Amino acid sequence: xxxxxxxxxxxxxxxxxxxxxxxxxxxxxxxxxxxxxxxxxxxxxxxxxxxxxxxxxxxxxxxxxxxxxxxxxxxxxxxxxxxxxxxxxxxxxxxxxxxxxxxxxxxxxxxxxxxxxxxxxxxxxxxxxxxxxxxxxxxxxxxxxxxxxxxxxxxxxxxxxxxxxxxxxxxxxxxxxxxxxxxxxxxxxxxxxxxxxxxxxxxxxxxxxxxxxxxxxxxxxxxxxxxxxxxxxxxxxxxxxxxxxxxxxxxxxxxxxxxxxxxxxxxxxxxxxxxxxxxxxxxxxxxxxxxxxxxxxxxxxxxxxxxxxxxxxxxxxxxxxxxxxxxxxxxxxxxxxxxxxxxxxxxxxxxxxxxxxxxxxxxxxxxxxxxxxxxxxxxxxxxxxxxxxxxxxxx
Numbered sequence: 001x002x003x004x005x006x007x008x009x010x011x012x013x014x015x016x017x018x019x020x021x022x023x024x025x026x027x028x029x030x031x032x033x034x035x036x037x038x039x040x041x042x043x044x045x046x047x048x049x050x051x052x053x054x055x056x057x058x059x060x061x062x063x064x065x066x067x068x069x070x071x072x073x074x075x076x077x078x079x080x081x082x083x084x085x086x087x088x089x090x091x092x093x094x095x096x097x098x099x100x101x102x103x104x105x106x107x108x109x110x111x112x113x114x115x116x117x118x119x120x121x122x123x124x125x126x127x128x129x130x131x132x133x134x135x136x137x138x139x140x141x142x143x144x145x146x147x148x149x150x151x152x153x154x155x156x157x158x159x160x161x162x163x164x165x166x167x168x169x170x171x172x173x174x175x176x177x178x179x180x181x182x183x184x185x186x187x188x189x190x191x192x193x194x195x196x197x198x199x200x201x202x203x204x205x206x207x208x209x210x211x212x213x214x215x216x217x218x219x220x221x222x223x224x225x226x227x228x229x230x231x232x233x234x235x236x237x238x239x240x241x242x243x244x245x246x247x248x249x250x251x252x253x254x255x256x257x258x259x260x261x262x263x264x265x266x267x268x269x270x271x272x273x274x275x276x277x278x279x280x281x282x283x284x285x286x287x288x289x290x291x292x293x294x295x296x297x298x299x300x301x302x303x304x305x306x307x308x309x310x311x312x313x314x315x316x317x318x319x320x321x322x323x324x325x326x327x328x329x330x331x332x333x334x335x336x337x338x339x340x341x342x343x344x345x346x347x348x349x350x351x352x353x354x355x356x357x358x359x360x361x362x363x364x365x366x367x368x369x370x371x372x373x374x375x376x377x378x379x380x381x382x383x384x385x386x387x388x389x390x391x392x393x394x395x
Contacts, residue, residue, distance in 0.1 A: 020046035033057030166360035301342025347374030
């Protein structure tokens with residue numbers, strides 16, 4: 001893909017058409033800017049009408065450019081009509097046209113444009129939506145130039161392509177517009193970010209609150225939930241944590257999922273389902289061996305955690321681990337720790353943990369790439385964890 005400037009002659013087919021209508025006739029091209037009367041607008045509004053003499057900035061392949069020019073009656077802008085400004089941006093100059101005042105629209109001008117690569121997080125509101133669906137140009141003044149997903153090729157138009165977690169987006173706009181879009185869409189920019197250090201007084205307060213919460217939980221002065229909840233309230237009261245960040249920092253899907261699974265886990269334990277599953281595992285697989293049983297719990301938890309949220313996996317596997325330990329008549333601590341380790345080691349798929357998803361697009365990985373390294377790492381975890389579990393928490 002390259003950027004080209006094409007002029008709209010008086011007899012062009014696109015005169016009087018909106019940019020949205022013109023883009024609907026372009027198969028492999030994207031209008032990323034418009035130059036009118038020496039005013040360069042990037043991310044112009046889709047409903048803007050095209051006039052004679054306008055210059056369209058088009059992102060297109062060389063192969064599709066000639067077909068587009070002939071089909072729409074456009075002409076490639078000559079290089080000698082352009083001049084280079086101080087920012088490295090090509091600006092078209094016209095001495096034969098009186099320059100009117102800039103349009104009073106929300107469109108950004110062409111100076112100060114930047115490119116940014118963004119990784120779509122699992123929690124991003126962009127997933128399942130397209131650039132046209134979220135009105136990327138109208139709301140933010142940002143162009144979507146490219147989308148990378150596991151090295152795949154797409155048949156759909158870029159503006160209508162549904163975005164997924166792990167996608168890598170290349171967007172263009174002013175620095176302020178790009179930062180606003182990245183924050184609102186919960187995406188991670190792949191660029192250098194300014195390091196902002198907190199005020200020394202606030203950093204000291206936050207450190208003391210953290211130490212007090214951990215100390216109260218570690219020395220059993222308060223229950224863990226109450227200790228850390230009190231730490232959050234103290235942070236809010238002392239303004240070490242912005243109030244607007246309290247709500248957004250909570251992973252609400254996990255909270256709802258845990259709230260739904262806790263009754264399920266309780267029912268599994270009270271109804272004897274967990275005991276039945278654990279006895280079946282002992283009889284048919286472990287055959288009464290506590291070592292095989294704890295290894296089975298660890299491996300089973302790791303496999304489930306690769307496709308299900310780790311918190312949900314731990315909630316579902318804890319009753320089974322307790323039932324297995326009760327059937328064997330051994331200490332349940334080692335079995336519960338096996339569940340904790342297994343739920344934290346999701347190396348086999350990109351959907352097992354959000355960190356796996358984040359590197360899917362930037363790394364150019366495919367779904368099947370994860371198990372190639374994930375399987376040896378999982379085997380190492382099992383080989384190291386089992387003897388340590390038996391040593392620290394003897395059965």
